[in-house]
Amino acid sequence: MNIVVCVKYVPDATSDPTFNESDNTTDRLGVDGLLSELDEYAIESALSLAESPGAGESTVTVLTVGPDKAADAIKKSLQMGAHAGVHVSDEAIHGSDAVATSLILAEAVKKIGNPDLILTGMTSTDGAMGVVPSMLAERLGLPQVTLASELSVAGGTVTIRRDGDAASETVTATLPALVSVTDQINEPRYPSFKGIMAAKKKPVATWSLSDLGVDAGSVGLAAAWTKVESFAKRPPRAVGQIVTDEGDGGTKLAEFLSANKFV
Amino acid sequence: MAEVLVLVDHIDGVVRKTTSELLTIARRLGEPSAVFIGGGFDTAKAALAQYGAEKVYTVAAADIFDYLVAPKAEVLAALVASSSPAAVLISSSPEGKEIAARLAIKTSSGLITDAVDVQAGGDGAVRTTQSAFAGGFSVQASVTKGTPIVTVKPNSAPPEAVTGAAVEQVVDITISAGAKAARITNTAPRAATGRPELTEAAIVVSGGRGTGGDFSKVEEFADSLGAAVGASRAAVDAGWYPHSNQVGQTGKQVSPQLYVAAGISGAIQHRAGMQTSKTIIAINKDEEAPIFDMVDFGVVGDLFTVLPQAIKAVNAAKG
Numbered sequence: 001m002n003i004v005v006c007v008k009y010v011p012d013a014t015s016d017p018t019f020n021e022s023d024n025t026t027d028r029l030g031v032d033g034l035l036s037e038l039d040e041y042a043i044e045s046a047l048s049l050a051e052s053p054g055a056g057e058s059t060v061t062v063l064t065v066g067p068d069k070a071a072d073a074i075k076k077s078l079q080m081g082a083h084a085g086v087h088v089s090d091e092a093i094h095g096s097d098a099v100a101t102s103l104i105l106a107e108a109v110k111k112i113g114n115p116d117l118i119l120t121g122m123t124s125t126d127g128a129m130g131v132v133p134s135m136l137a138e139r140l141g142l143p144q145v146t147l148a149s150e151l152s153v154a155g156g157t158v159t160i161r162r163d164g165d166a167a168s169e170t171v172t173a174t175l176p177a178l179v180s181v182t183d184q185i186n187e188p189r190y191p192s193f194k195g196i197m198a199a200k201k202k203p204v205a206t207w208s209l210s211d212l213g214v215d216a217g218s219v220g221l222a223a224a225w226t227k228v229e230s231f232a233k234r235p236p237r238a239v240g241q242i243v244t245d246e247g248d249g250g251t252k253l254a255e256f257l258s259a260n261k262f263v
Numbered sequence: 264m265a266e267v268l269v270l271v272d273h274i275d276g277v278v279r280k281t282t283s284e285l286l287t288i289a290r291r292l293g294e295p296s297a298v299f300i301g302g303g304f305d306t307a308k309a310a311l312a313q314y315g316a317e318k319v320y321t322v323a324a325a326d327i328f329d330y331l332v333a334p335k336a337e338v339l340a341a342l343v344a345s346s347s348p349a350a351v352l353i354s355s356s357p358e359g360k361e362i363a364a365r366l367a368i369k370t371s372s373g374l375i376t377d378a379v380d381v382q383a384g385g386d387g388a389v390r391t392t393q394s395a396f397a398g399g400f401s402v403q404a405s406v407t408k409g410t411p412i413v414t415v416k417p418n419s420a421p422p423e424a425v426t427g428a429a430v431e432q433v434v435d436i437t438i439s440a441g442a443k444a445a446r447i448t449n450t451a452p453r454a455a456t457g458r459p460e461l462t463e464a465a466i467v468v469s470g471g472r473g474t475g476g477d478f479s480k481v482e483e484f485a486d487s488l489g490a491a492v493g494a495s496r497a498a499v500d501a502g503w504y505p506h507s508n509q510v511g512q513t514g515k516q517v518s519p520q521l522y523v524a525a526g527i528s529g530a531i532q533h534r535a536g537m538q539t540s541k542t543i544i545a546i547n548k549d550e551e552a553p554i555f556d557m558v559d560f561g562v563v564g565d566l567f568t569v570l571p572q573a574i575k576a577v578n579a580a581k582g
Contacts, residue, residue: 234399
């Protein structure tokens with residue numbers, strides 16, 4: 001089975017992510033970054049499937065679109081056990097919206113060559129839109145089997161459990177398919193020492209837009225179908241009163257609720 | 264006046280509160296046309312009229328609900344083509360965003376997700392406000408191509424009851440084979456709790472690691488306030504409460520009038536799920552817990568002592 005996992009290099013949420021004043025884009029260079037935590041679940045799913053008894057000769061290729069530093073996301077994925085990496089990087093991609101990102105990913109998937117399964121996380125941890133997996137399915141004409149909290153592949157069919165608000169659904173499709181997984185699905189493995197060493201020798205291809213046959217004019221900031229007009233840092237919340245419970249904490253809590261008309 | 268399509272969120276015709284919010288927002292931008300997919304229109308009609316729907320497109324194709332997401336996107340794309348709306352508004356649920364995503368590609372339109380406000384710009388544009396980076400930033404954005412598609416978070420607009428005609432227009436549509444590739448073979452509904460739905464509730468009381476697995480006081484306190492119950496990721500991962508109640512980056516994001524965090528330290532994963540709540544209260548044994556950096560009122564203490572006392576006082580105040 002050939003599996004492609006789409007991953008993203010994102011600003012570290014604990015390192016004060018911010019926007020560039022010059023063009024209102026996400027600052028991906030001035031802030032520490034890492035492989036998006038939610039993508040680790042997708043990599044783990046891919047590796048588990050590749051290692052399973054019926055899988056035969058399986059390959060897990062990890063794919064990312066991002067600036068040079070995004071190579072770190074590929075590296076971590078290879079250390080976990082992915083077999084090969086593809087990094088699409090091009091200055092013209094800067095400022096792309098989800099629509100353009102999904103276009104680039106779709107073309108890269110086609111160039112990698114018709115995988116049986118494309119896996120993604122449930123959402124990125126920076127933009128947190130959760131739309132790229134659906135856009136990929138739409139662009140590639142593949143069944144969309146998304147937000148899986150349980151996943152199995154057998155006899156050329158993928159089956160998932162998808163937990164919604166009102167109900168849990170079982171969804172099934174014939175491969176090839178686009179699958180996204182939630183953080184409920186597994187426990188991602190830590191790279192072993194052996195895995196870290198082995199990663200250094202694994203092949204990583206770096207592609208530009210022209211390698212994909214994607215016109216630079218159809219991606220990037222100017223081509224985006226949405227525009228950020230302005231951003232403003234929210235002032236930190238003013239901290240109110242904090243009391244220590246000395247036998248009356250609950251009473252004081254209730255008083256606060258009454259004073260603020262919650263009771 | 265141009266129409267604004269609003270995808271109705273319902274279960275068998277029982278319309279969710281978020282739809283009334285979307286209809287209210289739609290009235291700012293044009294004439295609201297609800298899109299009702301599925302059965303139970305007779306039940307839904309009154310609710311849709313009450314919040315201003317002038318027209319309701321109804322789609323009853325038998326097999327739409329057997330296939331995941333794609334058929335609904337196809338329906339909306341057909342309506343965008345036939346009605347040239349000023350915008351399409353969809354609730355910011357996980358499924359809503361997936362439908363919106365495919366619709367954006369189908370109609371070559373820009374997509375804005377998780378808007379907390381939507382207003383008409385002077386030039387006919389649709390201007391949105393979003394919250395970025397766990398609530399640390401407020402962002403103003405607009406769509407620059409095609410029909411603006413906006414998914415809107417619950418509690419973004421107080422619903423305004425303004426009666427609309429809600430004239431039904433039946434839509435005949437054949438779903439393509441391509442949209443029938445992901446089949447839903449089983450649906451197991453969740454048991455109703457009798458409490459408000461988490462993302463729509465005015466008050467949320469959440470429990471975390473500090474409960475040690477015993478949510479009884481959290482639930483009693485929630486019930487004394489008519490609140491929904493939430494849980495931190497730690498509590499859910501420990502198996503103490505269902506994932507459908509998880510508040511946080513990978514669970515639900517809530518923005519209620521009041522959020523009470525009991526035995527929750529306030530790690531960024533959790534903050535991302537509740538940071539924009541209007542009033543925040545925390546109870547935690549640890550005075551250094553990060554949650555206390557964001558509270559309007561905090562109690563350093565044991566929730567098993569504080570909550571019972573608070574429950575008694577609240578119930579007494581209610582008489």
